[in-house]
Amino acid sequence: MAIKVIKVGEDILGANADQARLNQELLDQNRVFTINIMSSPGAGKTSIIMNTINQLKDKVKIAVIEGDVASSVDSEKINGLGIPVVQINTAGGCHLDANMVEGALKNLPLAEIDLLFIENVGNLICPNAFVLGEDRRVMISSLPEGDDKPYKYPAMFADTDIILLNKTDLQPYLDFNPDAFRKIVYSLNSDATIFPISCKTGDGLENWYSWLESEVVKKKGNAV
Amino acid sequence: MAIKVIKVGEDILGANADQARLNQELLDQNRVFTINIMSSPGAGKTSIIMNTINQLKDKVKIAVIEGDVASSVDSEKINGLGIPVVQINTAGGCHLDANMVEGALKNLPLAEIDLLFIENVGNLICPNAFVLGEDRRVMISSLPEGDDKPYKYPAMFADTDIILLNKTDLQPYLDFNPDAFRKIVYSLNSDATIFPISCKTGDGLENWYSWLESEVVKKKGNAV
Numbered sequence: 001m002a003i004k005v006i007k008v009g010e011d012i013l014g015a016n017a018d019q020a021r022l023n024q025e026l027l028d029q030n031r032v033f034t035i036n037i038m039s040s041p042g043a044g045k046t047s048i049i050m051n052t053i054n055q056l057k058d059k060v061k062i063a064v065i066e067g068d069v070a071s072s073v074d075s076e077k078i079n080g081l082g083i084p085v086v087q088i089n090t091a092g093g094c095h096l097d098a099n100m101v102e103g104a105l106k107n108l109p110l111a112e113i114d115l116l117f118i119e120n121v122g123n124l125i126c127p128n129a130f131v132l133g134e135d136r137r138v139m140i141s142s143l144p145e146g147d148d149k150p151y152k153y154p155a156m157f158a159d160t161d162i163i164l165l166n167k168t169d170l171q172p173y174l175d176f177n178p179d180a181f182r183k184i185v186y187s188l189n190s191d192a193t194i195f196p197i198s199c200k201t202g203d204g205l206e207n208w209y210s211w212l213e214s215e216v217v218k219k220k221g222n223a224v
Numbered sequence: 225m226a227i228k229v230i231k232v233g234e235d236i237l238g239a240n241a242d243q244a245r246l247n248q249e250l251l252d253q254n255r256v257f258t259i260n261i262m263s264s265p266g267a268g269k270t271s272i273i274m275n276t277i278n279q280l281k282d283k284v285k286i287a288v289i290e291g292d293v294a295s296s297v298d299s300e301k302i303n304g305l306g307i308p309v310v311q312i313n314t315a316g317g318c319h320l321d322a323n324m325v326e327g328a329l330k331n332l333p334l335a336e337i338d339l340l341f342i343e344n345v346g347n348l349i350c351p352n353a354f355v356l357g358e359d360r361r362v363m364i365s366s367l368p369e370g371d372d373k374p375y376k377y378p379a380m381f382a383d384t385d386i387i388l389l390n391k392t393d394l395q396p397y398l399d400f401n402p403d404a405f406r407k408i409v410y411s412l413n414s415d416a417t418i419f420p421i422s423c424k425t426g427d428g429l430e431n432w433y434s435w436l437e438s439e440v441v442k443k444k445g446n447a448v
Binding site for chain 2: 040041042068069070071073074092093094121122123124125126129142144145146148149151152153154155167169170173
């Protein structure tokens with residue numbers, strides 16, 4: 001008789017993918033364009049979300065799911081902007097998964113939302129392996145982290161749709177080489193779109209806003 | 225009959241702690257002062273190790289274990305300084321564990337080493353849960369990551385001995401509040417020592433070097 005081998009990793013990822021498909025169906029039915037936003041701690045996920053809310057909230061109905069190991073400092077900031085937000089605390093867990101997002105979706109008025117940001121836990125490794133039901137993946141890489149990060153954490157750079165290269169205002173004070181960064185990224189992911197931005201000065205954010213708005217409109221249109 | 229419940233998390237951590245004790249015994253027998261160095265991606269782990277090697281290598285015999293998800297760019301840099309180095313690639317794993325370190329220790333001339341740096345995978349979450357056999361934990365937090373990081377990733381700040389607060393040269397260009405940072409850190413960990421440093425300018429590194437040298441001497445002396 002053959003011995004049954006349970007591969008725990010594959011099993012977990014398979015079950016996660018099943019739940020992510022259900023999340024995606026629900027989001028599609030409600031025509032909610034959904035972004036899974038990932039980065040190292042402190043790269044600027046919350047700042048980008050808040051800038052984007054301030055820019056687009058009169059045109060686009062936005063909601064946020066906030067993932068954190070602990071605390072609700074970010075969701076309080078976003079709630080202050082009058083946007084529906086659900087906080088997920090992972091209690092030590094290093095990534096969001098599709099089940100956690102399912103629970104959060106139940107607490108959002110999906111029929112009234114055009115754009116959903118899911119802010120993942122700050123981690124360049126594990127979040128990548130767990131699909132959540134998103135339309136697009138956006139990762140943030142910030143200049144102070146160094147231009148060699150795609151070499152050292154290749155999986156996330158390989159799987160993302162958009163890379164927001166943040167904190168360009170610090171370029172004069174750093175040894176960051178943007179050409180070297182691009183070269184490594186494109187060797188891993190020739191389809192990636194890189195938007196250099198600064199949340200502090202606003203530089204480059206118009207490219208991000210216009211990409212995002214057109215994707216939201218596309219999803220609304222496609223579903224009609 | 226009682227049902228046996230296997231708690232996978234506890235089981236893994238218990239087995240890891242057992243192996244870490246064996247690593248520690250081996251390192252103690254050889255009087256090797258061992259540092260587990262942890263941070264976010266790009267906070268400056270490799271830069272601090274390289275600066276320290278350049279400063280202390282004539283007085284202290286140093287070796288390095290390099291942990292990375294992928295690549296060997298850091299171990300090549302360190303090898304270029306003429307220091308014994310073993311690379312661990314975790315193949316997607318988000319932290320080092322005591323078994324990986326055991327394998328690396330077998331490849332180092334422990335009897336000829338005074339100081340061992342174990343550079344963990346860049347991640348503010350999971351490495352904290354896995355003891356490796358180290359004498360001390362050192363974490364690096366860098367100014368561009370923001371002063372709220374201890375709120376959001378409390379476990380690592382609570383468990384460390386030393387915090388190197390790196391990239392102080394960028395202070396004029398950031399909104400980082402050092403007093404707010406200290407206040408949160410001390411509320412989590414009243415025993416932590418914080419050394420503000422800049423690997424770029426060298427500011428503050430003398431405090432780190434002198435702490436480290438005295439710890440190395442203490443371990444050599446205690447074991448005689």
